[in-house]
Amino acid sequence: MEKIIIINNGSQYTQLIARKLREFNVYCEILPWNQAIEVTNDIKGIILSGSQYSINDPNAPTPNLDDFIGKVPILAICFGAQYIAKYYGGEFIENLTSECGNAKLKYIDNSSPIFKNIYPPKIVFITHSDTIVKIPKHFKIICSTDNEEIAGFQISKNKIYGLLFHPEHPQTEISDDIFRNFLAVCKVSYDWTPNIFIEKKINEIKEIVGNDEVIIGLSGGVDSTVTAILIQKAIGNRLHGFFIDTGLLRKNEFEDVLNSYKKMGINVKGIDAKDIFLSRLKGIIDPEEKRKIIGMTFIEIFENEAKKIKNVRWLAQGTIYTDVIESGSVNGLSKTIKSHHNVGGLPDKLNLKLLEPIRMLFKDEVRKIGSVLGIPLDILNRHPFPGPGLAVRILGEVTYEKVKLLQDVDDIYISMLKENNFYDKIWQAFAVLLPVKTVGISGDERSYDYAIAIRAINSIDGMTANAFDLPFDFLNKLANEITSKVNGVNRIVYDLSPKPPATIEWE
Numbered sequence: 001m002e003k004i005i006i007i008n009n010g011s012q013y014t015q016l017i018a019r020k021l022r023e024f025n026v027y028c029e030i031l032p033w034n035q036a037i038e039v040t041n042d043i044k045g046i047i048l049s050g051s052q053y054s055i056n057d058p059n060a061p062t063p064n065l066d067d068f069i070g071k072v073p074i075l076a077i078c079f080g081a082q083y084i085a086k087y088y089g090g091e092f093i094e095n096l097t098s099e100c101g102n103a104k105l106k107y108i109d110n111s112s113p114i115f116k117n118i119y120p121p122k123i124v125f126i127t128h129s130d131t132i133v134k135i136p137k138h139f140k141i142i143c144s145t146d147n148e149e150i151a152g153f154q155i156s157k158n159k160i161y162g163l164l165f166h167p168e169h170p171q172t173e174i175s176d177d178i179f180r181n182f183l184a185v186c187k188v189s190y191d192w193t194p195n196i197f198i199e200k201k202i203n204e205i206k207e208i209v210g211n212d213e214v215i216i217g218l219s220g221g222v223d224s225t226v227t228a229i230l231i232q233k234a235i236g237n238r239l240h241g242f243f244i245d246t247g248l249l250r251k252n253e254f255e256d257v258l259n260s261y262k263k264m265g266i267n268v269k270g271i272d273a274k275d276i277f278l279s280r281l282k283g284i285i286d287p288e289e290k291r292k293i294i295g296m297t298f299i300e301i302f303e304n305e306a307k308k309i310k311n312v313r314w315l316a317q318g319t320i321y322t323d324v325i326e327s328g329s330v331n332g333l334s335k336t337i338k339s340h341h342n343v344g345g346l347p348d349k350l351n352l353k354l355l356e357p358i359r360m361l362f363k364d365e366v367r368k369i370g371s372v373l374g375i376p377l378d379i380l381n382r383h384p385f386p387g388p389g390l391a392v393r394i395l396g397e398v399t400y401e402k403v404k405l406l407q408d409v410d411d412i413y414i415s416m417l418k419e420n421n422f423y424d425k426i427w428q429a430f431a432v433l434l435p436v437k438t439v440g441i442s443g444d445e446r447s448y449d450y451a452i453a454i455r456a457i458n459s460i461d462g463m464t465a466n467a468f469d470l471p472f473d474f475l476n477k478l479a480n481e482i483t484s485k486v487n488g489v490n491r492i493v494y495d496l497s498p499k500p501p502a503t504i505e506w507e
């Protein structure tokens, strides 16, 4: 498949570049700056991202330009552009204060292919601390701002376009035009569509799995469901899905989701393990200990089931591109963060190979593919739900009674969000049972009942978040509905905290 390679120098906006290209139905991959690149026929262009480093920082990335200069068109952004200028002997001054925000392109050379049909003035987003003051003779200046004469340059012979602003940033008003122009220069195919992806993946899975059996843990979420359907289409009932009832799912979720899976033709076994999970959580209040117990119990149950199936060679997982990026394998700078989808250590323990058919997709692409595959909307548009489930939303000890209470509250909240058309506008919404009882009035009596926190957030990928602006009228009705219908709750609060400093979940 033809593609554009994005060399990641560590900018926080690298993912935006990839998303932009994918919106044009162009396939792209992000590679760490320190990975050697062999320009094969399917690579049609290279984009050098920005970086958090200043160009003269001794720790700054040093991608090997000799790998690709002159072989394919190059779009170099911010640090990437400075790096190319430096490579050819350009000169810089370090600004006393770094520039960050909107700037106006007052000069644009629209004879440059990258600025075809783009006319000044145009607002662009700039963030850097070094200014290029001198460029080699064979460079041509193609745009300037009020403050910077060299805001963009071109080396015509090698089809190199350097931009000192961020074309991928939403505040750059010519973002689409610039990428459209660059892709035209690259002459890349616009063939990254759901149907082609599905067809290719199914063939690929058939080929690599052969006659082996595959197992997958299903969660009711979109990622594992899309993964399972793709594999099921490739190998039928040689895919064995397990959906474990931890007792920590939402109200009726186990039965509803299991039925949906069966309707979709997935070979899935529902496992009722409520009692095991809840008995092991007895007396546990530390959130990390809860996570550990739930994770270990999950693995134990999954492992027992997996052992019952002969010829299993593969463990399928719904890992998506943001998980891959977060794991550090594509930024070349840092490792770690989280691997929520990993069924911790199982592949090694069971001696299984990993099958991750959607690991190159962003969440919105997973949803598009899922929609083409005919997955029901309630699964496709489901908010993320953490593996440890309601256990991390019941602060303090988890008991059957508390789970039941929170399930009832959550059901009222989520149903009201859906009825009032808020659900699909919110990235994630849930209720939290606080470990506090407060005084209230019930009829003529004094009550001493639980307080509930309501959370709804906007986010792109869960890494940062802001409280969703739910109307006061809605919150008021919600509070009345919960306190009148759920025994044991007499107080509702709305969580306004952004992430950071808070996290999305309370535990």
Ligand code: XMP
Residues within 6 Å of the ligand: 291, 340, 341, 384, 385, 386, 387, 388, 428, 462, 463, 499, 502, 503, 504, 505, 506
């Ligand atoms: P935080 O609370 O870290 O949440 O801001 C970010 C996203 O991750 C989800 N989350 C988890 N998912 N296992 C999971 O599978 C976990 O232990 C876990 N903790 C948080 C959270 O729901 C949000 O979408």
